[in-house]
Amino acid sequence: MSLVDFLSRELKVFLLATLPVIELRGAIPYGIAMGMNPIHAAFLCVAGSMIPVPFILFFLKPFFMRLRSISMIRKFEKWLIKRTERKAKNIKKYSILGLVFFVAIPLPSTGVWTGAMAAAFLNLPIKYAFFAIFLGNIIAALLLTVLSHLAILNI
Incomplete structure (x- = not known):
């Protein structure tokens, strides 16, 4: 048995949402496919996918400047x-506003990781960038939750 087998499905979905590329775009369908309530999966994924955002906004540019x-x-x-x-x-x-829509579009490489990097590199004010990313992430979660739930129902 591996370590992953011991994790609850909620924790698996939450952690999956924190990963770049996968984010909630992969974690919501995964959670729903595992039998989770779609709204529960969406809340976990929004929370999980927002974890890296402040670190990217605050530390990406200083990290590169030092190295x-x-x-x-x-x-x-x-x-x-x-x-x-x-x-x-x-x-x-x-x-x-562009940042909100960029993060909200549930396509590959348009999530919170790329949005936060763009906000950092474009010197957008951190508090506005964080709010825009959060809002865009909620919109993406709603879209993906509905689409994933419909797919499970075969509609």
């Missing part, structure tokens, strides 16, 4: 900034 002298870190930072800017054109154009 810029390391060539590999500097190259990774440049790649990450380019990738984020490519994905976040509407955030640059529409600021906080």
Whole structure:
């Protein structure tokens, strides 16, 4: 038996939602497929996916600033900034409102991790960025919960 077998399904769903790429886009359908109440799964996933946001908003830029002298870190930072800017054109154009919609669209690479990185790199005010990411995350959770529940019902 592995460590994962001992975790409750709620904790599995919560932890899955904290991971980049998967976030609540993967955790909500997983939780519903495991038999969880869709609303319960959505609440857990919103909470789990928001865990990394303050760390990204507060510490991403200072992390890169301290480690810029390391060539590999500097190259990774440049790649990450380019990738984020490519994905976040509407955030640059529409600021906080763009950030809400960017996070709300339940597509790959449009979640809270990329939204928080874009907010950090674009120097959006942290309190507004956090609120926009949270609001967008709730919208994404609602969309995914409805779609996942309908899929389970075969509608």
